[in-house]
Amino acid sequence: MRPVTESNGSVAAEPMPVLVIRPSRGWRALGLRELWAYRELLWIFAWRDLKVRYRQTFLGAVWVMGQPLITMAIFTLIFNRVAHLRASGNVPYSVFVLSGLLLWNFFSASVAHAGNSLIGASYLISKVYFPRLAIPLAATIVDLVDLSVSAVLLAALMIWYRVLPGPEIVLFPVVVLAGAVLATGVGLWCAALNVEYRDVRVLIPFVLQLGMFATPVAYSVDVIPAKYRFLVLLNPMTGIIEAGRATLFGTPVAMEALLSAAIVSPLVLITGIYYYRRMERLFADLL
Amino acid sequence: MTVSVSTPTSSAAIAIRGLGKRYRIGEQFRPSAVRDKLANPRELFRRSAPARSIWALRDVSLDIRHGSVVGLIGRNGAGKSTLLKILSRITEPTEGEARLYGRVASLLEVGTGFHMELTGRENVFLNGSILGMSREQIRRNYDAIVDFADIGELIDTPVKRYSSGMFVRLAFAIAAHVDPEILLIDEVLSVGDAAFQNKCLGKVASMTGSGRTVVIVSHNMDTISRLCDTAVWLARGEIKDQGPTVSVVRRYLSEGTANATTWSPDDDTNPAFIYHSVSARRADGLDGDDAFPADLGFELVFDFTVREQIPPGRLSFRIDGEDGRAVLTTSDTDRGATSNAPWTLGRQRLRCVVPAHLLAPGRYYLTLSEPLRAGNRLHESVIRITISEQGSLVARDGRDGVVAPLLAWTQDGRP
Numbered sequence: 001m002r003p004v005t006e007s008n009g010s011v012a013a014e015p016m017p018v019l020v021i022r023p024s025r026g027w028r029a030l031g032l033r034e035l036w037a038y039r040e041l042l043w044i045f046a047w048r049d050l051k052v053r054y055r056q057t058f059l060g061a062v063w064v065m066g067q068p069l070i071t072m073a074i075f076t077l078i079f080n081r082v083a084h085l086r087a088s089g090n091v092p093y094s095v096f097v098l099s100g101l102l103l104w105n106f107f108s109a110s111v112a113h114a115g116n117s118l119i120g121a122s123y124l125i126s127k128v129y130f131p132r133l134a135i136p137l138a139a140t141i142v143d144l145v146d147l148s149v150s151a152v153l154l155a156a157l158m159i160w161y162r163v164l165p166g167p168e169i170v171l172f173p174v175v176v177l178a179g180a181v182l183a184t185g186v187g188l189w190c191a192a193l194n195v196e197y198r199d200v201r202v203l204i205p206f207v208l209q210l211g212m213f214a215t216p217v218a219y220s221v222d223v224i225p226a227k228y229r230f231l232v233l234l235n236p237m238t239g240i241i242e243a244g245r246a247t248l249f250g251t252p253v254a255m256e257a258l259l260s261a262a263i264v265s266p267l268v269l270i271t272g273i274y275y276y277r278r279m280e281r282l283f284a285d286l287l
Numbered sequence: 288m289t290v291s292v293s294t295p296t297s298s299a300a301i302a303i304r305g306l307g308k309r310y311r312i313g314e315q316f317r318p319s320a321v322r323d324k325l326a327n328p329r330e331l332f333r334r335s336a337p338a339r340s341i342w343a344l345r346d347v348s349l350d351i352r353h354g355s356v357v358g359l360i361g362r363n364g365a366g367k368s369t370l371l372k373i374l375s376r377i378t379e380p381t382e383g384e385a386r387l388y389g390r391v392a393s394l395l396e397v398g399t400g401f402h403m404e405l406t407g408r409e410n411v412f413l414n415g416s417i418l419g420m421s422r423e424q425i426r427r428n429y430d431a432i433v434d435f436a437d438i439g440e441l442i443d444t445p446v447k448r449y450s451s452g453m454f455v456r457l458a459f460a461i462a463a464h465v466d467p468e469i470l471l472i473d474e475v476l477s478v479g480d481a482a483f484q485n486k487c488l489g490k491v492a493s494m495t496g497s498g499r500t501v502v503i504v505s506h507n508m509d510t511i512s513r514l515c516d517t518a519v520w521l522a523r524g525e526i527k528d529q530g531p532t533v534s535v536v537r538r539y540l541s542e543g544t545a546n547a548t549t550w551s552p553d554d555d556t557n558p559a560f561i562y563h564s565v566s567a568r569r570a571d572g573l574d575g576d577d578a579f580p581a582d583l584g585f586e587l588v589f590d591f592t593v594r595e596q597i598p599p600g601r602l603s604f605r606i607d608g609e610d611g612r613a614v615l616t617t618s619d620t621d622r623g624a625t626s627n628a629p630w631t632l633g634r635q636r637l638r639c640v641v642p643a644h645l646l647a648p649g650r651y652y653l654t655l656s657e658p659l660r661a662g663n664r665l666h667e668s669v670i671r672i673t674i675s676e677q678g679s680l681v682a683r684d685g686r687d688g689v690v691a692p693l694l695a696w697t698q699d700g701r702p
Binding site for chain 2 (some may be wrong): 285
């Protein structure tokens, strides 16, 4: 008779997960599989922020609707009535500017939220392990919900002005997705930089503010002198906003702008994840 | 850090090899500012100069068997929490390696990620997910959690309206139901009232009974002695001693135990209250060494200044035996009717007499509490005394027992 030993490997009914902890060097893998395993936590984080935001105050919902509405009114007054800027196509200026604000506000809010999300979650990072990517990603999800709330506003305004979209509108979600890719990428860069350099926090809103005027939110690309137009077209948000308008109003969109958005957005996202993952090991020690 | 799947080659649940963690300290430790780098462009491309650094943990190798309950003990800054943080994957080691066989959950704090605006029910799902439970698992355990927490109807009220006791009960109840194969716990059992603490200890004890591997960090030798079969003593980031809990705890407590009948704090950070000294003295007032005769008793004299009004009744001390188990705890609220009277401001003295024939001969460690404006702070095992066998009933008759009281035996008249 042979004694039963534990070492023959067949004893374990199911393979036991083994966690190996050792110092990591250089660049880390993207870690998307692990993120997937923790997808419930990602939803829970987003759900928590939404719940708190929309429950705490009636103002929460009013703010999401009111902020773009007020900005739209001011922009219409200043740029349209005073400076006589025109929308592209036959779209009323207010609808035109709101469509731009919708996408820009989403981009800007999620960059700002993702950028500051780690500082706000430092109490979690120092106490429990989970894929750190979940924190800025949850911030972006929350802003996607805000985006859909303000999309209702845009729809209402379009109906009011009888601006009816063509079949291209089915591509609008694709545009939003592209915006989300870019915003997440920039947000991840900001979040990780923010841990290493604390004054990034102060820089983010400032740069975003400038960014809005460097992007055709309140004007169309046509008003830029041809000599400088390529500068605006290099900005990936130009492509996203112009493409968004193309799906909503059937306006033309420059191929260069689309190309720039299609190349830059995924690039920023992938490098953003890599940089974030590289900095990740320092989060608990620095925060 | 990587996760792979394989079968363990030994019966170890946790295998640690040469683990070390270095922290950079001093000015370099602070996150830098872009401003500084731009102001000094050369800095932009230069790696920061090697900063002063300390090893919080160095060359730690340890095997923890499946199903064992291990207590990590050591003074503050000995590296206990750092080790737990590395094993929990919160921070990375600087060198070495650790392998954990099985699903790991860590409990470094009770109520991590609780949101004040959310209800108890919502926080069960939030906190459960953060601790690594699936939604399905939380749903299955939901009733048991609410039951254990004893919250009742208030489960649908925002937790900001909970008393601190309720908050802690709910938080622990969630953590107690995580159900991993390896559980890492840091000093979280010292929360809540005594009754709930016992319930928690009972819960942890039942978890440990069912083949789970548990690593506990605690300053409380009583907790360690009650729960752990093995103890590991860390000192200055290295393993100083390991083995059966009773012997490690005994050696730990007796370290540097020459005369320590008087204690005074080394810092003065408490704005409300300051200890000048606390000392144990023979009841007959004679000076002597630290051995108090069993038939004499001793008194503990607190010399302190109350600087600001603080909630009354928080001057207390605990006497632990050599094995780390608590023998008794007493508080100045025992003064009776006047106990809840406000403090007199200024310097004062308070005495507590520990009567003769109470403690059995042996070594004892006194933990003192220092009242803060809110709560209190413990000074663990700062006074160490010996009760000698002189006049002891235990020594005379060879009796068993932790205490050696002289009880009243009376004879009734003939029935």
